[in-house]
Amino acid sequence: MKSSFWRRFRRNKGAVFGLVVLALVALVTALGPLVAQHDPWDMAGMPFAAPLAEPGMPLGTDTMGRDILSGIVAGARVSLLIGVVSTVVSLFIGVGVGAVAGYFGGWIDATLMRFTELFQAIPSFALAIVLVAIFEPSVQSIVAAIAVVSWPPVARLVRSEFLTLRQRDFVAAAQLAGQSTPRIILTQILPNAASPIVVMASLMIATAILLESSLSFLGLGDPNRMSWGYMVGSARTVLRQAWWMAVFPGVAILMTVLALNLVGEGLNDGLNARADGKGK
Amino acid sequence: MTMDAIPVPVLDVQDLDIRLPAGGDRALAVRGASLRLMAGQTLCVVGESGSGKSMIANAIMGLLPRPHVEPVAGRIVFDGQDLLQLGEDGLRTLRGRRIGMVFQEPMSALNPVMRIGEQIAEVFDAHVRLPAAEKRRRILAALADVGLPEPEVLIDSYPFRLSGGQRQRVVIACALALEPALLICDEPTTALDVTTQAQILALIRDLQRRKGTAVLFITHDFGVVAEIADQVVVMQTGQVVEAGGAAAVLARPQHAYTRKLIAAIPDGRVRAPSAERPVERVLQVQDLRKTYVTGGTLFRKGRRVEAARGLSFELRRGETLGLVGESGSGKSTVGRCIVGLSPFDGGRVLFNGRTMQSGAQFRAQSQGRIQMVFQDPYASLNPRHRVGPTIAAGPIAQGLPRAEAMARALELLQLVGLGPEAAERFPHEFSGGQRQRIGIARALAMRPALLVADEPVSALDVSVQAQVLALFAEVRERFQLAMVFITHDLRVAGEMCDHIAVMQRGEIVEYGETAKVLADPRHAYTRTLIEAQPRLSAAARPEALAA
Numbered sequence: 001m002k003s004s005f006w007r008r009f010r011r012n013k014g015a016v017f018g019l020v021v022l023a024l025v026a027l028v029t030a031l032g033p034l035v036a037q038h039d040p041w042d043m044a045g046m047p048f049a050a051p052l053a054e055p056g057m058p059l060g061t062d063t064m065g066r067d068i069l070s071g072i073v074a075g076a077r078v079s080l081l082i083g084v085v086s087t088v089v090s091l092f093i094g095v096g097v098g099a100v101a102g103y104f105g106g107w108i109d110a111t112l113m114r115f116t117e118l119f120q121a122i123p124s125f126a127l128a129i130v131l132v133a134i135f136e137p138s139v140q141s142i143v144a145a146i147a148v149v150s151w152p153p154v155a156r157l158v159r160s161e162f163l164t165l166r167q168r169d170f171v172a173a174a175q176l177a178g179q180s181t182p183r184i185i186l187t188q189i190l191p192n193a194a195s196p197i198v199v200m201a202s203l204m205i206a207t208a209i210l211l212e213s214s215l216s217f218l219g220l221g222d223p224n225r226m227s228w229g230y231m232v233g234s235a236r237t238v239l240r241q242a243w244w245m246a247v248f249p250g251v252a253i254l255m256t257v258l259a260l261n262l263v264g265e266g267l268n269d270g271l272n273a274r275a276d277g278k279g280k
Numbered sequence: 281m282t283m284d285a286i287p288v289p290v291l292d293v294q295d296l297d298i299r300l301p302a303g304g305d306r307a308l309a310v311r312g313a314s315l316r317l318m319a320g321q322t323l324c325v326v327g328e329s330g331s332g333k334s335m336i337a338n339a340i341m342g343l344l345p346r347p348h349v350e351p352v353a354g355r356i357v358f359d360g361q362d363l364l365q366l367g368e369d370g371l372r373t374l375r376g377r378r379i380g381m382v383f384q385e386p387m388s389a390l391n392p393v394m395r396i397g398e399q400i401a402e403v404f405d406a407h408v409r410l411p412a413a414e415k416r417r418r419i420l421a422a423l424a425d426v427g428l429p430e431p432e433v434l435i436d437s438y439p440f441r442l443s444g445g446q447r448q449r450v451v452i453a454c455a456l457a458l459e460p461a462l463l464i465c466d467e468p469t470t471a472l473d474v475t476t477q478a479q480i481l482a483l484i485r486d487l488q489r490r491k492g493t494a495v496l497f498i499t500h501d502f503g504v505v506a507e508i509a510d511q512v513v514v515m516q517t518g519q520v521v522e523a524g525g526a527a528a529v530l531a532r533p534q535h536a537y538t539r540k541l542i543a544a545i546p547d548g549r550v551r552a553p554s555a556e557r558p559v560e561r562v563l564q565v566q567d568l569r570k571t572y573v574t575g576g577t578l579f580r581k582g583r584r585v586e587a588a589r590g591l592s593f594e595l596r597r598g599e600t601l602g603l604v605g606e607s608g609s610g611k612s613t614v615g616r617c618i619v620g621l622s623p624f625d626g627g628r629v630l631f632n633g634r635t636m637q638s639g640a641q642f643r644a645q646s647q648g649r650i651q652m653v654f655q656d657p658y659a660s661l662n663p664r665h666r667v668g669p670t671i672a673a674g675p676i677a678q679g680l681p682r683a684e685a686m687a688r689a690l691e692l693l694q695l696v697g698l699g700p701e702a703a704e705r706f707p708h709e710f711s712g713g714q715r716q717r718i719g720i721a722r723a724l725a726m727r728p729a730l731l732v733a734d735e736p737v738s739a740l741d742v743s744v745q746a747q748v749l750a751l752f753a754e755v756r757e758r759f760q761l762a763m764v765f766i767t768h769d770l771r772v773a774g775e776m777c778d779h780i781a782v783m784q785r786g787e788i789v790e791y792g793e794t795a796k797v798l799a800d801p802r803h804a805y806t807r808t809l810i811e812a813q814p815r816l817s818a819a820a821r822p823e824a825l826a827a
Contacts, residue, residue: 168660169655170662172621172652172654173652173654173660173719174662174673175643176619176620176621176643176650176651176652176674176726177674177677177678177722177726178643178644178647178648178677178678179674179677188662188665191664191665192662192663192664
């Protein structure tokens with residue numbers, strides 16, 4: 001099973017490219033201090049230094065003389081952290097709500113889905129801004145805000161998977177064997193719903209990174225953490241004089257999000273055996 | 281057969297090889313297959329699943345999923361040209377006009393958002409230009425031709441108003457609209473009830489006689505072959521192992537595989553009732569009622585379907601009751617009610633003398649001593665769980681220590697004819713028949729007193745079917761199981777059951793000892809069911825067995 005997954009995943013060249021980019025980003029995050037020696041908040045050189053103008057600062061400096069490379073390396077850490085943690089949190093909420101709604105059906109399903117629609121009816125970015133503004137900006141509040149706005153699609157997906165899977169005979173067999181309901185949900189049904197959830201999670205990380213960047217761009221990021229969105233936001237006023245301040249963090253966002261989307265597509269191919277062309 | 285006396289065959293397949301993609305279970309799906317079909321004759325291609333019989337039909341129609349599956353050698357000669365050399369445009373002019381095709385699944389063969397008339401009109405539009413009035417007249421004639429009632433009404437209805445059998449008639453009307461020289465039927469009756477199957481077979485035979493169409497009929501059922509075929513080709517793992525006249529092949533099968541297939545058909549032998557009936561009543565069902573209400577809202581009453589209308593029957597230790605009926609008769613609902621998977625609305629179910637509560641308490645009360653074997657071996661095992669833990673999970677849930685449960689699982693795997701190494705493997709590594717054995721082992725792991733088997737063999741090939749039925753009989757004797765055997769197939773019921781209850785629209789219309797019900801049916805519906813069973817002619821049977 002493992003090898004056929006890899007075979008299908010590898011056939012998608014974009015996904016392999018995405019995986020390489022993600023590995024690079026992860027590597028940079030892990031080895032951050034070795035790549036960029038400067039503190040991202042320190043004035044390391046002359047303000048407005050163009051790329052390669054000063055030694056040790058290949059991507060130049062920003063309006064306050066801070067090293068842009070160091071900023072991008074530090075921002076990678078924040079972006080990935082927020083992306084992954086908020087996705088995990090929203091998966092917990094979404095899978096929980098969706099599983100309960102889909103398994104029990106009836107009025108439980110109706111109530112939970114109306115609750116879910118409540119969140120879907122509000123524009124998610126506006127809700128995230130409001131949430132971050134209420135609890136002052138910090139990594140925790142940003143993670144919470146992103147998680148709160150991004151779980152409804154997960155809940156809907158998991159619910160629809162559960163609705164079909166709970167009709168399967170193996171679930172009936174587990175019921176007849178006297179297995180408890182939580183056990184049936186967790187060990188019988190959830191593993192069979194895993195593939196679409198994994199694919200969706202990879203795309204959600206990308207969305208979360210974009211959301212975080214957008215919040216930081218608007219000045220709602222954690223003031224103690226350097227982030228890509230903040231860098232683009234602060235460079236916006238000098239865009240015509242110093243292109244590099246916005247372009248490099250922008251490219252970092254673009255590449256990471258693109259890579260996650262490509263990997264998500266590859267996961268979809270890999271986990272979906274029916275797309276193999278040789279299924280029944 | 282003297283070749284020169286007979287004109288050119290309508291269809292001549294010569295040494296056809298069809299390649300499978302790399303990594304398949306064999307390199308060639310079809311190897312060196314040859315068959316030849318004369319005008320006005322019916323050629324049955326018989327084989328079990330995976331024998332490549334449908335591949336041949338798809339190759340003729342140019343429907344193979346190229347380039348993954350592709351004919352690599354041989355010729356298919358039709359109308360004097362090789363279909364394999366023909367481009368897509370050439371094939372398109374033949375499809376529908378010169379070759380018609382009827383598919384297995386009538387439920388999905390019609391477009392649900394198009395009226396019946398429009399779907400048949402498409403065949404005309406693709407090949408001939410007709411004035412609207414003339415087209416409508418010919419569509420009506422086509423509908424009347426296949427025996428559909430009230431063509432004027434049907435022509436403007438949508439497919440969902442039609443039953444499975446009626447839809448298959450529409451598909452046949454589509455296929456025959458332009459009077460093709462060749463009609464390909466790919467298991468056209470497999471998804472239908474026996475009585476409907478008998479009607480459709482009669483229809484195909486009748487149309488063929490009237491129009492002189494050559495029919496290529498693909499089936500796995502030798503009973504159907506006996507009903508309809510002039511010529512037979514038997515296929516095994518992609519190769520033709522036997523070919524000849526239908527009567528000759530059925531009466532004197534030459535190849536071992538053909539003999540095996542014919543011998544595997546349930547032959548209406550009736551299980552001999554045991555001399556004295558055990559006294560222990562395992563299951564008593566009294567006046568069971570169950571009504572489904574669908575599509576209702578707060579303001580509108582939903583449609584009510586009475587799946588069980590006051591059913592009563594009982595079952596003693598070691599005995600088997602057959603619940604027989606067509607789809608929609610409510611037999612599966614009854615099965616789900618007496619294992620506690622569906623709540624029931626009225627009546628009483630007594631298990632070992634105890635009254636069972638309807639709903640979730642039912643399963644707690646039964647403590648896993650009522651088990652079920654399901655119809656679809658592919659859906660009844662969790663694809664993500666290994667076989668051993670799947671079987672052991674039930675006993676563990678009932679409080680048996682893990683090691684003991686695993687030991688019991690291994691023992692049961694041995695009992696159902698799979699080695700202990702099967703415990704470490706995943707369900708997808710097994711065939712349908714093997715999966716059904718695992719399903720039986722899982723049910724037995726609970727040490728049940730009552731086993732409900734819901735169509736446990738209808739998804740299996742005939743030869744596998746016979747083995748699984750033998751296994752059921754064996755475990756029934758060994759554990760003195762009481763069994764409810766739900767099936768649409770009277771032949772299977774006759775072989776397995778002590779008593780038979782025939783169900784129609786939620787009611788038991790006939791209930792009695794198997795031999796009596798089958799030999800001397802009281803109810804008209806039972807008689808219809810018995811007559812509709814495709815069977816080998818009485819003359820062919822003894823010889824086939826002796827061979």
